[in-house]
Amino acid sequence: MRAVAVQTFRAEPELVQLPKPEPGPGEVLVKIDYAALNPFDWQVADGLLDGRVPHVFPLVLGLDFAGRVDVVGPGENRFVVGDAVYGQAGRPPVGTGTYAEYVTMPHDTTIAGVPDGLALRAAAALPTAGMTALEILRTTTPLDPGATMLVVGAAGGVGSALTQLAAARDIRVVAAVRGDERERMRALGAAVSVDTTEQSVREACTGGVDAVVDLVSVDAESFGAYAGLLRSGGTALSTRGAAAPGQGVNFQLTASGALLDALAAAALAGEVHVPVEAEYPLEKAPEALARNRSGGARGKTLFVP
Template sequence: MRAVAVTAPLGEPMLVELPKPDPEMGEVRVRIEYAALNPYDWQRADDPAAGLSPQGFPHVQGFPHVQGFPHVVGVDFAGRVDMVGRGPSRFRVGDPVFGRVAHPSPGGGAYAEYVSVHQDSPIALVPSGLSLKVAAALPTAGTAACQILAALGAGEGDCLLIVGAAGGIGSYLTQLASARGVRVLAAVRGDERRRMSILGAARTLDVSAGPESLPAAVRESHPHGVDALADLVSEAPEAFAAHTALVRDGGVALTTRGAGAKAGNRALHTGPPPVDFRLAPSALLLDALAAAVTSGAFVVPIDFELPLEKAPEALAQNRAGGARGKTVFVLRPGAGHHTG
């Protein structure tokens, strides 16, 4: 099968030929039609602790838990069950499914023509009326947006500042929050006013002039601070702490980049205690997301639909920045859309 994988510790993701992964007991094998890009896909390859990057190479020698090679990139997918492993299963051959690969194993990521996943992992049936393309774009960013909104506890009349609002999570979070009556301040780079206001943002702040442009713009409309912050971009604890300082006393500040503990450790915080968000995907939440899309409660902005062979380029592009909405890869050209 065709797949995009990191094949060696010094390697970049590349298109390779691999054997199809046979489903083990309790697993199903899915013939993937679409996979979606998430920053996690390249972040994992860059993470020394994952043992996939040049820096991580020494870890491969000493730690048995470390990922081997080839490491097939990607976690989000949609396709059809093509084989069911031994044991009872909640799926049948031919079922349209979407989901998130919990722990990619050799030969088992989403940027491939086939993946084998445990039936108890976050996978769900694609309901009638939802295309496999749209379903593939939901698992990571959609789950994150729902869980971030719950963690923030923001409701009617609250003001939520989203930094990095034009990307995957931000596009969903803006819609979910504004549907709940939350006033969204969308911090983006570039003139994205039209896009963000269609998604429901009350105000769009262009911060491409530099990090110092955001505090001034926020304080102008919210001198006492916003009620909640979802920082989807700041890796440096100093940058996250600067955004946290824009949250009012008693508000909530959340980061998806693990910057909270680091900022706390360095006593950089002047605002509320930071929340370090951790994704907890589940099949139930996937069902809820699919239902929300089919009912028209929110839209899935897919800005790029690319063939699998463009994935290495797209990963490099996402690492460099500039994501808008979601990017999906087509694994089976001409398979058509599942609509029920």
């Protein structure tokens, strides 16, 4: 099969030919229709998890996918051939990724059915960003309708999904972004959009907020400046490990099939949609990864094997 992989850490991604995988007991082989790019993909290729989990080379990149079950392995299985599925292929060993024509997945891990009415293209953009946003929202609740949530870095994939999910629950979102994103963030449900290159977040949140979700700060000082806007009893959360003890919560996603089911239901109900910025054939993935390293993405990039 065709796949995009690196031969060693920090090598250039390239299109390669690999044997078509076969599903083991309790697994399914998925024919991938769409794979989605996450910054985590090139970070893994650079050795982010080196020494922490086992890897295989050539290391096929990619986590998020949507497609159809092509083969069902022996033993118990909740899927049948032809089922539309989507998920996150993040199990060890690292290197059996989704920038490929096929991927194998245990039926009881982070894979779920795509309900009728939800397009595979839309589903492929959801898993990592959507599950992260949904679990963040659960972590910061209970928030009453009308409560205010500050989302720092709201223009990215997680921020866009979180803004939509929070707005669907009548939570007032203050979206902190770089640049003039007022129209786009308003369309996603934000009550206020703050261009941090022109205005301080503190000026926009003079009355304080009930929750802070910081998707960008990498140090305790920057995170603490946002956490200081909390009203009594509020929750401050960092996805970058920036919260010092007593400052807030350092969030880590616990992905699951059940979370994917809840996310698909939310998407079907119109509560969340991760916008697709670009779509490329698989052989263009190395170029797209290079562009993603420079930052500034305003939606998902999808690859079509």
